C-alpha cells in the first residue's frame with residue numbers, strides 16, 4: 001500500500017492525468033498548463049463543482065470510483081443544462097499525506113470513466129496536501145455553437161414545463177441510507193437500504209447520470225427557451241428557472257410521471273411523497289421551458305436518447321408564484337423549499 005507521502009506529488013499527478021492525447025488537446029498534462037483547441041464559431045462553456053469530505057457524501061456509502069463519477073456528473077449536468085458538449089476537465093484535489101494512492105487512482109478512474117462517454121477528458125490538475133478535510137474539485141469546459149447555449153432566462157407565460165427522469169428519487173435514496181445508518185450506529189448498511197427493491201432510489205442518489213446526450217439531441221430543435229438542472233430539488237430549481245423570466249409556474253400534479261417506488265419509499269420513511277418529489281434532492285435531471293409549438297421535437301429527442309421525459313405544467317404570468325394544480329383544478333402553493341405543508345392551515 002503506497003501513500004501520497006511516499007509516492008510524491010509529481011508522480012501522483014502523473015498517474016492521475018494519463019491519457020489525454022487527442023486532436024483538441026494541443027498540450028496535455030505534464031506542462032505548466034494545458035493548451036486546448038476550440039473550434040471556430042463555437043462558444044466556450046465553463047463550470048466547476050467540488051465535493052468536501054463529510055459534507056457532500058457519506059463515505060461508507062460511496063466507493064472512491066463512485067465519488068469520482070458523482071463529481072463528474074455534477075459538472076456534466078451543468079453543461080447539459082446549457083446544452084454544451086463536454087470536452088476538457090481540470091481536477092484539483094486536497095488530500096492528506098496518508099491517503100492511499102490506490103484509492104486516489106480509483107477515484108480518478110471513476111471520474112474519467114464518467115467523463116469519457118460524454119466526450120470529456122482530464123487535461124490537467126493540481127494536488128495539494130491538507131491536514132484536515134479532503135476535497136475534490138473539478139472544472140469542466142465544454143463548447144456549443146455560437147449563441148446557442150440554453151440559459152435560465154427565457155421562460156414566458158404559456159411555455160410548457162418539462163422534466164426528465166423521476167425527480168425526488170435521489171432524496172429518497174439519501175433518506176433511506178440515513179434511516180439505515182441511524183438504525184446501525186456502526187455505519188454499515190442497515191436493513192432498509194440493503195433491500196434490493198430500493199436499488200433504483202439508491203442509484204439515483206449515489207450513481208446519477210447527467211442528461212448530456214438528451215440535451216445535445218434536443219438543442220438543434222430550438223425548442224428550449226430556458227433550462228436548469230435539478231441539483232437542489234424540483235421546487236427550488238423551478239423557482240430559479242422562473243425568476244430571470246419574471247414568470248410563475250403551474251405544476252400539474254396529474255401529469256407528473258408516476259413513481260410507485262418513490263411512493264412506497266415515502267410511506268416507509270413516513271414522509272409525504274410531495275416532500276421527496278419537490279423538496280431538496282440532487283437528481284441531476286433537467287427542468288426545461290419548452291415552446292409549445294415545438295413540443296414534438298422535445299418528445300422526439302427524449303425517444304431517440306431513451307430519456308424518461310414528461311410535460312409537467314405551464315409557465316404563467318404570476319411572477320414568482322409556484323402552484324401545484326390537482327386534477328380537479330384545486331391549486332396549492334409550492335414553496336421553493338418544496339411542498340408547503342402549512343399552506344391553508346389556520
Ligand SMILES: [Mg+2]
Nearest residue numbers: 078081229231
Ligand atoms: Mg446547475
